[in-house]
Amino acid sequence: MSFSPLIRQLIDALRILPGVGQKTAQRMALQMLERDRSGGQRLAQALARAMDEVGYCRQCRTLCEEELCPQCADPRRDDTLLCIVQSPVDVFAVEQTGFRGRYFVLKGHLSPLDGLGPEAIGIPELLGRVAEGSFSEAILATNPTVEGEATAHYIAQLLIPKGLTLSRIAHGVPLGGELDLVDGGTLAHALAGRKTITL
Amino acid sequence: MSFSPLIRQLIDALRILPGVGQKTAQRMALQMLERDRSGGQRLAQALARAMDEVGYCRQCRTLCEEELCPQCADPRRDDTLLCIVQSPVDVFAVEQTGFRGRYFVLKGHLSPLDGLGPEAIGIPELLGRVAEGSFSEAILATNPTVEGEATAHYIAQLLIPKGLTLSRIAHGVPLGGELDLVDGGTLAHALAGRKTITL
Numbered sequence: 001m002s003f004s005p006l007i008r009q010l011i012d013a014l015r016i017l018p019g020v021g022q023k024t025a026q027r028m029a030l031q032m033l034e035r036d037r038s039g040g041q042r043l044a045q046a047l048a049r050a051m052d053e054v055g056y057c058r059q060c061r062t063l064c065e066e067e068l069c070p071q072c073a074d075p076r077r078d079d080t081l082l083c084i085v086q087s088p089v090d091v092f093a094v095e096q097t098g099f100r101g102r103y104f105v106l107k108g109h110l111s112p113l114d115g116l117g118p119e120a121i122g123i124p125e126l127l128g129r130v131a132e133g134s135f136s137e138a139i140l141a142t143n144p145t146v147e148g149e150a151t152a153h154y155i156a157q158l159l160i161p162k163g164l165t166l167s168r169i170a171h172g173v174p175l176g177g178e179l180d181l182v183d184g185g186t187l188a189h190a191l192a193g194r195k196t197i198t199l
Numbered sequence: 200m201s202f203s204p205l206i207r208q209l210i211d212a213l214r215i216l217p218g219v220g221q222k223t224a225q226r227m228a229l230q231m232l233e234r235d236r237s238g239g240q241r242l243a244q245a246l247a248r249a250m251d252e253v254g255y256c257r258q259c260r261t262l263c264e265e266e267l268c269p270q271c272a273d274p275r276r277d278d279t280l281l282c283i284v285q286s287p288v289d290v291f292a293v294e295q296t297g298f299r300g301r302y303f304v305l306k307g308h309l310s311p312l313d314g315l316g317p318e319a320i321g322i323p324e325l326l327g328r329v330a331e332g333s334f335s336e337a338i339l340a341t342n343p344t345v346e347g348e349a350t351a352h353y354i355a356q357l358l359i360p361k362g363l364t365l366s367r368i369a370h371g372v373p374l375g376g377e378l379d380l381v382d383g384g385t386l387a388h389a390l391a392g393r394k395t396i397t398l
Contacts, residue, residue, distance in 0.1 A: 002270070002294040004263035006249045013245035016238035017227045028216045029249070030288045033262050037250045039215035044246035046212035047231075050205045051239040054232055063232050064203035071201070089229045095201040 007033070059129065060103045061122060062088040071095070071103055078102070080136040084126065084155060086143055094141060101139075104129055109147040110154055121151070123158070130159060137165040144171055206232070258328065259302040260321060261287040270294070270302055277301070279335040283325065283354060285342055293340060300338075303328055308346040309353060320350070322357070329358060336364040343370055 003011065007029060014025035032040040056062065057069035064070070071077065071091065081101025083094055091103050106121045118124070130138070138159055142148035156166045171189035173182050182190075202210065206228060213224035231239040255261065256268035263269070270276065270290065280300025282293055290302050305320045317323070329337070337358055341347035355365045370388035372381050381389075 002291050004253070004265060004268060006245075006253055006264045007262060010245045010249040013238070013242040016231070016235055016242060018230050019223065019226075024218065026288060026291065027218075030262065030286070031217050032215070032246075033249065033253055034287070036215055039212070040246055040250040043212040043215060044243045044250065046205075046209045047239055047243035047246070050209040050228070050232065051236045051243065054203070054205055063206060063229065065205045066203060069203060087229070088233070089225060092201045092225065 057105075060091075060105055061107075061125065062091050062103065062105045076100075079134055082130070082133065082135045082138045083141050084138055085141045086148065086151075090141065102133070102135070106142070106151070109142060109145075109151040111147055118154070123155070126155070127158065130162060130164070135164060137167060140166065140168045144169075256304075259290075259304055260306075260324065261290050261302065261304045275299075278333055281329070281332065281334040281337045282340050283337060284340045285347065285350070289340065301332070301334070305341070305350070308341060308344075308350040310346055317353070322354070325354070326357065329361060329363065334363060336366060339365065339367045343368075 010029045011022070011025045014020055014028050015022065017025075020028070032043075050065075053065045054063055055065065057064050057072055058067050059072040060069060062069050062071070066073070078101040082104060083099060083101055084104045084106065085091055085094060086106050086109055088105055091105060094103070104126050106123075106126070108116060108121055110116060110118065110121060138155075140152035140155060142152045152168055156168075160166050170193060171186060172193055173179065173186060173190045179187070209228045210221070210224045213219055213227050214221065216224075219227070231242075249264075252264045253262055254264065256263050256271055257266050258271040259268060261268050261270070265272070277300040280298075281303060282298060282300055283303045283305065284290055284293060285305050285308055287304055290304060293302070303325050305322075305325070307315060307320055309315060309317065309320060337354075339351035339354060341351045351367055355367075359365050369392060370385065371392055372378065372385060372389045378386070
């Protein structure tokens with residue numbers, strides 16, 4: 001006993017959010033009930049509409065409620081450059097860098113042990129998109145993990161024969177860090193990919 | 200540009216949650232959209248109902264959707280013991296200890312500088328509740344802060360003349376900690392409130 005049924009339901013429902021456990025869910029529920037009911041109502045409406053109406057962009061397969069996402073609908077972007085990412089949140093991350101080409105969003109990475117083969121992650125759709133587009137270069141921006149590398153390698157093998165330049169985002173030390181905190185694998189990549197300094 | 204309008208609205212709405220910034224809100228929104236739409240729909244419904252229907256218990260003034268909260272409606276609890284807390288979440292915390300008396304929930308603590316006097320935090324309702332009840336002891340479980348102590352002191356001055364035994368929750372070192380990490384004020388309280396060991 002303690003919380004009334006509606007509050008308990010709200011706390012349970014909040015726990016589907018990533019990183020939200022029992023204590024955080026309680027704090028969220030009570031704070032909204034005590035201090036921000038209109039915010040809570042707005043959140044309820046935004047959630048209901050988004051869950052109901054958001055689908056996938058016909059062209060790049062990112063999440064959006066229109067047929068084409070803002071990136072695919074924009075006529076001013078570079079149609080020769082395709083950036084291939086693993087998930088919709090990566091589109092946002094790459095956009096922040098100022099990239100202004102086109103995107104294709106895979107459904108995750110290849111993972112044969114989990115039964116995720118080329119069809120499951122959308123490789124046929126990627127080939128279709130490349131065939132109908134006028135790309136000269138495809139940037140493989142899958143995650144720098146074993147699975148992401150394997151997926152990038154697989155896609156490169158498919159697309160290079162089609163006459164595209166394939167590139168992989170650079171590995172190296174992140175900006176603003178300290179060298180002794182960087183793992184050995186990353187540092188090895190940073191050394192191997194060193195650049196000559198020109199004055 | 201980047202996220203479509205509905206997704207952007209959802210991310211903005213999620214930011215009303217305590218401790219949720221832009222990055223976390225993005226992750227929450229995209230995770231629900233990609234992996235758990237039915238959970239998102241359930242959350243939307245639970246939110247809408249709770250924001251709309253949850254009010255305050257007529258007797259103890261905690262949050263609940265019925266006229267009486269589960270604690271006030273339970274006939275088996277100790278009607279001679281009243282626990283006075285600062286907010287509904289404290290009711291939950293005290294319940295966890297196994298306390299089975301009654302509650303009264305203040306609306307925060309006295310804070311003259313913010314214009315929060317006795318009326319604003321519900322002291323008149325507390326006096327009414329004490330007058331109509333049959334309490335012999337009131338436990339002051341306001342927070343162990345300057346404001347919480349002041350509020351407890353103020354309430355004690357009002358209720359002791361009415362023939363009630365007033366008590367304050369004990370201050371001391373928390374269980375499971377290390378002594379040198381405890382602040383001086385707490386340790387001073389722990390020393391002053393030391394208990395004789397009996398074999």
